[in-house]
Amino acid sequence: MSYADQALSSYERALGRVPDGVRVYLPILPVLALVGVFILYPIAQAIWTSFTDKHLLRPDEAEFVGVENYGEVWTNPQIHEVLWNTFVWVSVGSIAAIVIGFVLGWLLHEKLPYTSVASAIVLVPWVLPRVVGASIWKFMFGGSQGIINELLVQLGVIDDYVVMLGSTELSLWPPIVGMVWRLAPLFALLTLTSLKGIDRQLYEAARMDGATPWEQFRYVTLPMMRYNLVIGFLLMLIYNIRNFSMVWVMTRGGPGVSSSTLPVMIYRAAFVDFQVGFASALSMLLFAVLLVFSYYYIQVYDKIRGEF
Amino acid sequence: MAGCLGDDGGGDGGDDAGRQNLDFWVFGGIPAERDYISSHYQNYGDHDVSYEHQEWGQKYQIIASAAANNNLPHVMAGQCQQIPDYVEAGALEPLDRSQFQDRLADIKEPFVDANHQVNTYEGLGDTEGEHLWGLPGGYADLGPFVDIRTDYLERTSFDRPPRNWEELLQVGKEMQELDEVSAAITASGTDFGLTTGYFIGFVYANGGRYFDPDTGDATVDQPGFVDAVKLYQDIAEAGLFPDSVVENNHIDAGRLLREGESGIFITYSHANAVYQTIDAPQPFLDGEGHVVTRAPLPDSPSGSFDPKDLLLQNAQGHMLATGSGSDAEREAAFDFIEWWSDPEQLAPWTYAEGADVGIRGRVPTLESAFEDPSDLFMSQFGDLVTLYENDDLFTRTSSFPSFPGIASVQSEINTQVLQPVMLGNKTAEEACSDVNSSIQEILDDNL
Structure with missing residues (x-):
């Protein structure tokens, strides 16, 4: 044995005997193990469960039923209303959060003094626990003594209290308002960060070329922010589509299923009806949609990394 | 081993060889009840008890998950209305097992009988015939x-x-x-x-x-x-x-x-x-x-x-959960339920003078509360006492x-x-x- 070999620890000598092609993967083994245990295994388990008739209270009696649960998803009498609600919830909630968040971010950047203090205040809805925020909105939207009804009556917008949470036509909208309130600050912060990152010389150059404020916004601000906007939008979509607490706390998905979204339906299937197999099939549907959003998110992210 | 010690340890006059460690879960309850239960259980001295309060709204998830992981307690206090579901999940054992039969009559005696009727089910789980799955606890809804x-x-x-x-x-x-x-x-x-x-x-x-x-x-x-x-x-x-x-x-x-x-x-x-x-x-x-x-x-x-x-249910009835790994533990769990079923421990739910801990809105399960109603019981439920006295309260229950x-x-x-x-x-x-x-x-x- 050479002096060099003797200087090596037993661990290093053992490592030296591992083929090079395998050795390079050793450092990532702990991470792989964690990802496997906490992410891949649960996903695989959910996929498997979706092909069984697993019942929450009789898990040991689960039997393989093939694609029966998936068939039930499409024949379920509530699924179409739930999917439509989810579409409205995600699209309206995300777009409104982005528009309001963008304006808020721009105001923080351009108009408001003490930006750091203002940013901290704006972030309060985001840092507040979700259930607390949802409970506050539920109370404010109350049809018998909610402050929003009182405010609208005082302003003369309505003559009498309007029941929103308990109305099959309106029940989805109060949770959307609550969701926008929660997400807009996050987008405002994204906007603020993006605006701060734009080189001021670009605006000076644009002004020298005679660009109006709108043209500066249209041809400098927006293009410079486009990826951040897209990433923010995708993040909003991903966050919104899997959000459960705002709807559950405010309306429990009702009346009927008038405000039920996909996560609420999954919860009901698993923990009210105890049909874990069916709930897993619904979860796979949600998972597929999230995969699509995530794919585009990664695409945009890679593009940004390529450009900068 | 634990079983042997547990079976023989009771009469050893202070020998702790038969002491068992018991887990006791309580679901729901108003703050005054939680305060009372969470401190009063410590007065039980025969075995070592660990108390845990559980969320009422999550009862199914908690019990199903605990049953799946063999992590159930020895004794649960909660809604007896869900007994069939709990049995379905493998979470409960009947209370009228042969070794407890001779003690049950005395335990049940102080309660309004309707409470026992609603906790008796036929053919649940793997059992055959009628069995008693819960004891009433302090109150009925x-x-x-x-x-x-x-x-x-x-x-x-x-x-x-x-x-x-x-x-x-x-x-x-x-x-x-x-x-x-x-x-x-x-x-x-x-x-x-x-x-x-x-x-x-x-x-x-x-x-x-x-x-x-x-x-x-x-x-x-x-x-x-x-x-x-x-x-x-x-x-x-x-x-x-x-x-x-x-x-x-x-x-x-x-x-x-x-x-x-x-x-x-x-x-x-x-x-x-x-x-x-x-x-x-x-x-x-x-x-x-x-x-x-x-x-x-x-x-x-x-x-x-x-x-x-x-309609009647015991919303904080005591149930024998399947957390016992031996007869000694099961025996100890039953001892603990027996202790809780003693009128002395349930006095706060009768609104008896000197026993008021702030509990309100509960109809007592003990017959003595109706036979000799306290002022506080009367002020809340006087009409029920009248119906009881007219033999018109628990007749079609x-x-x-x-x-x-x-x-x-x-x-x-x-x-x-x-x-x-x-x-x-x-x-x-x-x-x-x-x-x-x-x-x-x-x-x-x-x-």
Whole structure:
């Protein structure tokens, strides 16, 4: 044995005997193990469960039923209303959060003094626990003594209290308002960060070329922010589509299923009806949609990394 | 080894060889109960007990997950209405095992017998015949009940609470005329177990059921059920429910009565416990200004089953969970349940002088509470004591409906029957007819 070999620890000598092609993967083994245990295994388990008739209270009696649960998803009498609600919830909630968040971010950047203090205040809805925020909105939207009804009556917008949470036509909208309130600050912060990152010389150059404020916004601000906007939008979509607490706390998905979204339906299937197999099939549907959003998110992210 | 020590250790005169470590879970309860239980269990000295309070709303998830992971406690205190589901999950053992038989008669003796009847089930899980699955604990929830503001009642043509459904509507209509009242009758309307829980007593009183126990056929579209829904429809059509009824849970509904917006609250016997959660003043909690009593009954029940005046469940009954790994542990768990079932430990629920710990809105399970009622019990539930003395309280009593899949059935009834009917979107006949097949599917999957 050479002096060099003797200087090596037993661990290093053992490592030296591992083929090079395998050795390079050793450092990532702990991470792989964690990802496997906490992410891949649960996903695989959910996929498997979706092909069984697993019942929450009789898990040991689960039997393989093939694609029966998936068939039930499409024949379920509530699924179409739930999917439509989810579409409205995600699209309206995300777009409104982005528009309001963008304006808020721009105001923080351009108009408001003490930006750091203002940013901290704006972030309060985001840092507040979700259930607390949802409970506050539920109370404010109350049809018998909610402050929003009182405010609208005082302003003369309505003559009498309007029941929103308990109305099959309106029940989805109060949770959307609550969701926008929660997400807009996050987008405002994204906007603020993006605006701060734009080189001021670009605006000076644009002004020298005679660009109006709108043209500066249209041809400098927006293009410079486009990826951040897209990433923010995708993040909003991903966050919104899997959000459960705002709807559950405010309306429990009702009346009927008038405000039920996909996560609420999954919860009901698993923990009210105890049909874990069916709930897993619904979860796979949600998972597929999230995969699509995530794919585009990664695409945009890679593009940004390529450009900068 | 533990079994040997446990079996012989009891008579060793201070020898700790037979001491066991017991896990004790309590689900739900109002703060005063939680405070009392969480400190009082420490007075039990025969074994070492670890107490854990569990979230009432998550009971199924907690128990199912604990059962799947073999992590159940030795003793649970919670809603005995869910016993079939808990047995289904493998979480409970019957209490009347042979080694406990000779002690059970003495343990059961101080309680109103109806409490034991509702905790006795036939053919649950792997067992055959009837078995006792729970002991009552300190109180029972009764339904259907109404709480009526006496200041409003005095201004109607009635000098007593309404006794039948027609009178209920009549009192409601007269109260609706009062300036302070925005909606005379308040009830829970969200998709929550209590919404159906408050309602189902009217169905049983009318001779209706969710299903026929002999055939397993859903009977939601039968007259006994439909006509009870029709009562809610009549209340809604008369404009007596608040516009916000389907967004109000039991607390919101109770708040409307407490604040004077409503005069009648359809509820359980636990109304005063509900008011405790909204900080009602103490005299109100003690019964001042309102009367909590059994709900009006139909004059001529239209259902085909036996009409039941009263539904009962022990919401903090003691159950022997399957956490015991040996006979010694099981024996110790039973000892602990026996200790809790002693009238001395349950005194706070009887409102006895000197034992008041702030609990309100609970109907005691101990017979002595009715035989020798305290002032505080009378001020809250005087009408019940009168019914008891007239031998008219526990005569036609049933347990609250209890079967595997009930949570799912309740949710279906809430969202597909009660909510549409209370909103005026469907008639009772339409709603019940539409939902009957889906109830049948749930029953087929679970029974």
